[in-house]
Amino acid sequence: MSAWLECSISEEIIKNKEIFSDTPSIISDIMAGHLDITNLVENMAGVLTNEEVENREQGMKFFTKILKELPPDYLNETQVKFISRFYIDRLKDNHRIIPSVLEGYLAIIDMKHYSTALNGEFFTVLFREVPCQSQVRQDRYNIYRILNLLNKNPEYLKTLGPDFLYGFISAMDGERDPRNLLFLFSFLPTFLKHITLGHLVEETFEVISCYFPIDFHPSPDDPAPVTRQDLANALCPCLCAVAEFGEQCLVLLIEKLDSSLRIAKLDSLALLKESCKTFSAQTYGPFLKTLWSSMNREISHKTDEELKMLAHESLSALVSKLATTANTDQAFENFVKGVLISMQTAIAESTTVAKFTQAAKVLLTTANASKESCVIITKSMIPAIVAYYEFKPSTKLQIASIDFLGDLYDMAKHWGALDEIQSQAIEIPKLCLIAVSNPSKEYQIAGFKNIIRTKDLLQSDLVLPFIEVLIHNVQHSQDENLLSISVTTVHTIARKYPEMVMDIVVKGKCDLDNLIDDKTALQKRLNLLTNLASIDEFTKVIISEMLKIIRTHDEDAPKVIEALNSSMSDISLYTENKLSEIESDHGLIDSILGWILKELHTGSEESLSHGYKLIATTMSSLPAEKQERILSKYADVLEKCQKDEAYFNILECLYRSLRQSIYNPNFERIMHLSIDVALKSDDKAIRTKACVVIAHLINKVGHGQKFELLYETLTNCLLNYESEEETLLQRLILLYGWLTKALIMRGSDKFLCWLQKIIAALSSPVYCKLAAEAIRLIMFVHPDALNRTFYPIETLLYKQRMYENFTSLTQNFVPASEDVKEAFYVSWAFVLENLSKNIVSREALKILPIVIESLDYDNKEMLLVMTDLLCYYIEYQPLVVAGSLQSAIPRLAKLTRYPKSMYVRVNSLQCFSEIAKSYSTVLLLPYKQDVLAELAPSLDDSKRFVRCYAVAARTRWFLVGAPGEPKEN
Template sequence: MFDVVSCYYPIDFHPSPGDPAAVTRQDLANALAPCLCAIPAFGEQCLILLIEKLDSNLQVAKLDSLKLLTETCKTFGPECYGPFLKALWGSIRREISHKTDEALKMAAHEALSALVTKLSSTANTDQAFETFVEGILISMQSAIAEATTVIQFVHATKVLLTTANASKESCVIICGSMIPATIAFYSFKTSKKLQICSLDFLGELYDLAKHWEVLDRVQVQIKEIPQHCLTAVSETSKEYQIAGFKTLIKVIDVLETDLVVPFVEVLIHNVQYSHETDLLSTSVETVHHIAQKYPELIMSLVVKGKCDLGNLTADLNALRERLNLLSNLLSIDDFTKVIIEEMLKLIVENDKEAPKVIEALSETMSNTNLYSDKKVTQIESDHNLINSVVAWLFIEIESTSQEVLAHGYTLISNTMGSLPAAKQINILEQHTQIILDKCKMHEVYFLILESLYNSVHQSVYNDKFPDILALSLKLSLTCDNEMIRTKACALTAHFLNKADYGPNFELLYEYLKNYLSSCSGMDNAVCPRLIMLYGWIAKALVMRGSDMFMFWLQKITTVLLSPDYAKDAAESIKLVMSSQPSYFTTRHHCRLSLLYKQRMFVAFAGLAEKVGNVTPETKEHYLLSWAYVIGRAPKSVLNSEVNKIAPLVIDSLEYDNKDLLLVMLDVLCHFVQSAHVVVSDSLQTILPRLVNLSRYVKSMDVRIKSLQCLYDIANAYRTALLLPYKPDILVDLSPSLDDKKRLVRNMAVRARTRWFLIGAPGEAKPN
């Protein structure tokens, strides 16, 4: 039976081009592999066959053999492999070290992992497993010792990691030997890059030992890693320090007490004097992990020592970095009370460094990996963080720059977003009326109000909502401060998006419509603001899945015909389609319809058809509006409207507008790659425009994209269709070969070479 089945191995098959349900060669290969190793009795014949095919020069034969070896491990017993282990490792090693074929390397790693896993089942009864793993170990140790480049080192370590990851027994053997060997390698290698790679390798070995729960079996070797990390971080080079700290973070569980002080000395020195952002962030992260293991030591050495808040303001050196470190440690329960009380004391007393304290808290507490909602709620409940920040803002808001105060608004907003609904309601009751009264005196107080309300839960509602909506609408149209105007629009949109259907939503929506209907007589200066407000409203409604957004979208599309306001209408469409991290996120508890961009595309396409004749004065902004819509719509949606979109794309290629060109060129590339007929029918128009854009001086990205499109056209369409254009294109692309940007030159070479090959003998596409 095996002889019959093996006649088909490896599969040599090519489906006919016109078959609508073609079976691929890979489909047949995947089906054949289980047949070749269906029963253990096939073991010897199957292994001889795949070893023979692994020596083939054909890539498909090698790939099929490696995949077959992986498949055999599901049915054959470990004893089947004994006589062939030396030959198998020789073949796997050859393919696993392939320099360019990633598919072959991946298949070899998978086969090695499966083979080690299978053999490990006899680790305690048969010497073959240990001999096989030690053979791999010796081979790779030699490769590591001889490595002179990072690629050579990483290749060898990947083989060892694959072997160690395959089973618990192999992990013990590899880790037990390679941890001391890697530490020794660090000592005698002088290449910085290789030494840094060895530190990363130690961390990966530790992770595997932890995964297989064999730390106790390699305890002696693993305890050497923290000391080795200290040697690395004692270097002055930031690359050594970052690698050493990252490895220390991984092995933090085996850090001994006697090493904490020297590590902290280096870490605090970095925090105080380093200007490297990546080293600072890594140092802060490392202190955080040490603090979780040794809170008492870090409390005395850092919080009440090097970074004591009592001395912090006296020594302004690296104040911001030390505050960031303390606010990071604040997330650990053992440190929360001590640090937050000292920080809030500076805020409440309006110390001159209070803005920096608030900035540090704002930046760090926005990190959800450090601060869970539960942790933020605990801080707010125990220490009244929001009350302290609001009180500080009341004092500073009229005299301090908004750039400084923005951290206070963000801190309030993020803190509110983490609180449960009941806690939010209590805080709003404390502050709303006071702030509304202050807004009557100065509109800048609205920024505090917005920060309190923009992150409330959908279930939160009080009798002040209509008053706040009225204030927001007024400011969104009449305020001359752009920041306040934007925040007012956003708060209006958040209210509409989050209000529950029923009386609450109907009340707010009815007030909104009545207010805006009374704005028809306003002067022309208000019209652009009104159009942007329409965009915010449409976005709020479409993201909650409401059909009411159509009313506001229609207002915007109608304005596209106005030469005076077409630009504002396009910006409004951009607002609806764009993602903004400061608004409409899950952190703000907004309703987020997953398909709102598809819905916007369908709605805008329908309304655009009814717009009527677009004048030359407004056409660019009309096309730009389309670009904003189709640029963020899924490509699958565009495929259903190719005949409608393609003429817009072609027309857009004439305009000197970078944003418009980038989107439309991207869409054109997509249509070309799909070989749509509507593009081939317009090549006489498209090709000259693409050639012109290949010299577009204002944007390298436009030049690259146009050349990419020319390359795709040469790939996608029939030779007979393209041959008439070939001579002109080859001449027209010559200037791009001398473009001042390397990336443009590279793309120009690809495009021109592909056009040169059109019609050449052996061209791999239909004529």
């Protein structure tokens, strides 16, 4: 028979501690109905009302444990009421009982049938009988938890009245434990919002504000410390939880903002920002002057970026808050004007760009906060800055002021306030004109950039002077930047005033009708015109005129073609649709091809290649059916190719950018022809083009039968060329490279046999260099083949597959000679260079030995890649390299004097810098003296660029293990 069914349980609890582990059985008895909870209480009477405090404590502990383990919905309303009354009564008992009472009450509150009305009673007794701050940490925490539960019932909270609030604030007054405080702060904001503060506003604020600003350092042996920042972040919303705190809060905030403590300033600014969410705009009224003078001080701080940022944020919050009363209250306008006046003074006094931008940023922050402030700021700042510019401060300041005008304009545009500042804003383009009239490049670039930003403001009367300057630049400027921005500016103006630009530029300055009469700066004019031709209004006039020149085979046709090619390959100017439209309206390809066919044997290599490129670009913009139409129109090119291989150039540019869906029976013939050209032609460029055609055909042909057929044609065809002749073999290796690339890109497994052939060639001393070249072809993106513009089939991660296959195929690679070994590492360099950094990191253990080994070989290109990789490993995976430092450091030291390439020297010096940064002093000290000696010659390197890195590396190594080293080991 279990003891809890009888009165003897009381005795048991007193004597036998182990009975505490029996509570689960008691619970199951209660649940099963063997025992009624009231009976249990009766049975425990002996211990619960025992005269000895110690025994009563045991009794309460035991009963609390049972309450905690009972399912929360088991007890009915009367039972809960009975038990809570009992617990409330116990609050009056000895202090030793209190912890269990609190714990038990927490369990009761969670019960389903608990009535909130009991809370009042509980708190009255609690606040009267239990001095919260005299309890231990955990009990205080429990009290706060009980208080927090009220949050669930905000309506009830309102009925509790001032006595409760008084009890509450007395309970928390003086709390010192960081975790308890964090908990209190977490629920205080909602709590305060739901309770009527009445006459206790001041007291409540006092209790909370005594913590501000938080000054706290967690104990160093705390495993999960509460940080100062956590506490500060939690306290902030409490201080401004309700509007009633307004005045006190601001007084406190201003006082702390003026303190000399940095964290006090930071917290005050954060509080100001947060307070704007709850306080009304009127609250700030009396304090605005003081607030601005304090914020102004922080915002113009010279070195503390964090403080400055926070000051900006709070200024922004304050302005947008005040802006809500812009129409009813003068305070907002006065405040913004105050900011304006201080910053205007700061700008006027600024002697450096840093000071200027600092003041400008404050104004921009203010303008960014609300539409109203934006209007005030821009209205007075635009004329002020224009005047400032004319006051002639230094060049840098003038340029900064032009940029600032652009920022102001953007701001006004963002708030949709352009109409209101119309009369001021039109000054901006005028100022830009003054700036660009200055012959100096800096002024002109700044002015043009700004006019592009503020293009909507440009009035028609300013177009002519701008164009004058622009056209002069376009024709005479030698500077690339200025030239390109001038062209862009003309383009921008042309979009706004097409008719004017048409009259002044196209028909006037560039005189389209007599375009080629004036030979000076013809190319630059042509570039401008082709750029303008991308605008719809100009397309017809310009393109048709240019094509006329091409069709008449004028001597300047190559120049026109070059200009067209460079503009049209710029996707931001000519979209695919635009190009396709031009082709169908003006017959671009026909004209260009006509010209090429005539010039094929006489034209210069370069101008022809512009023509080929232009055709390829235009072809790639066309939809499939149009491409097919053009192919059939020029089907005879194939015939001509067989007689004269020069025609192969045309074939290549027509077929290179075909879409994947196109297939025609000619493909097999083209394949035969291309293989023949690729292996037999004497012209290297033509051979490469043939390889490109083969690769494109194999890559793009649809999956299934078509592919099988074409692939078979290819293999059969290649059977005819089996021979041991050296030149043929060399050409074959490169062709294998292209084939592997085409196949591996489309995700076909057939690439493997070609790759094997390349690897076989890699092991032969005669062909190893070419094999490495073939590997390069596979890994690099070629500008004229199989890149995205030509619609190849490109599966994901094909480079990674190449890496994996290359690794497995070369696993047992035994190089016969040093040459072969070098070619082997060169191939590795090509494979690794294009690999994604993910894989490079994952495979570090495999790759690193190759990298270090390869540093002994003298190949510029390979060394560049390998030193780069080594630097990456040292920086991001120092642990992997740590073991190899001994072999890496001497090799790198030798490379710091590598005569053939300064970039190799730079990379190896960079490795040294990274080594000093990444490893612990203990590991580096043994090398220190040697490294310092090895790096000394680099300080006198013939290239300044190298010396720069040598200085960085050597001065860093001086710090290794020296006092004041900026590293924690």
